[in-house]
Amino acid sequence: MSSALQGKLQRDGDHKKPVIVLEGNIASGKTTCLEYFSRTSDVKVFTQPVSKWRNVRGHNPLALMYQDPERWGLTLQTYVQLTMLDRHTSTTEAAVKMMERSIFSAKYIFVENLFRSGKMPEVDFAVLSEWFDWITTNVSIPVDLIVYLQTDPETCHRRLKQRCREEEEGITLEYLQVIHQLYEDWLVRRTSFPLPAPVLVIPADGDPQEMIRKYEENREQILAAAK
Numbered sequence: 001m002s003s004a005l006q007g008k009l010q011r012d013g014d015h016k017k018p019v020i021v022l023e024g025n026i027a028s029g030k031t032t033c034l035e036y037f038s039r040t041s042d043v044k045v046f047t048q049p050v051s052k053w054r055n056v057r058g059h060n061p062l063a064l065m066y067q068d069p070e071r072w073g074l075t076l077q078t079y080v081q082l083t084m085l086d087r088h089t090s091t092t093e094a095a096v097k098m099m100e101r102s103i104f105s106a107k108y109i110f111v112e113n114l115f116r117s118g119k120m121p122e123v124d125f126a127v128l129s130e131w132f133d134w135i136t137t138n139v140s141i142p143v144d145l146i147v148y149l150q151t152d153p154e155t156c157h158r159r160l161k162q163r164c165r166e167e168e169e170g171i172t173l174e175y176l177q178v179i180h181q182l183y184e185d186w187l188v189r190r191t192s193f194p195l196p197a198p199v200l201v202i203p204a205d206g207d208p209q210e211m212i213r214k215y216e217e218n219r220e221q222i223l224a225a226a227k
């Protein structure tokens, strides 16, 4: 048996474990949610590989993309797609796998936004789309539940200013509003792109303590919904 086929079978086998994908706008509080679940249950958390996006062999494609999206959008999003695929195909001994964002939101939200706003040339969008279509047709990417942290873009803007990530200094409220609309169209109105799994919406404008109380209350329901 080829090693590629062996790998695919192994990944398919791992699908017996529920996979939860956590989605939400930039600075919607995904990290707090992931930390809570990794502390309180037999859940293996796969965080978004932001450190890789900020340093690939000494280069920072995240910063480059924010500086000049027309030139570097494809570079960042190609690497995001690869690193998300790596996360999707990683296996775990834990009972449940929980991922921060997905290859789907990378394409349906971030690539889509670059393209629609005129910041990604059509040829770059076409190449990324070909890659995305090939991957999602040929690689098993199981998702059992999407948990959507639904926030007001103004909340995200406030939190973003507090965390002061250097690359994100130029992110405006308008940018967060556009990302919000794309998420709402995909996960709430369901008018834009296919849904890979059922969606659970959690209003997430509260402070961290309030959010942890909410996760506490909904923990069993969330874990059960993914099974």
Ligand code: DCP
Binding pocket: 024, 025, 026, 027, 028, 029, 030, 031, 032, 048, 050, 062, 077, 080, 105, 106, 107, 110, 111, 168
């Ligand atoms: N990003 C991007 N393209 C993607 C995915 C993310 O340009 N396909 C950018 C948006 C942010 C950065 O990467 O500038 C990191 O994403 P988040 O801010 O959503 O990640 P956090 O881990 O900081 O999330 P949270 O604040 O919700 O914990």
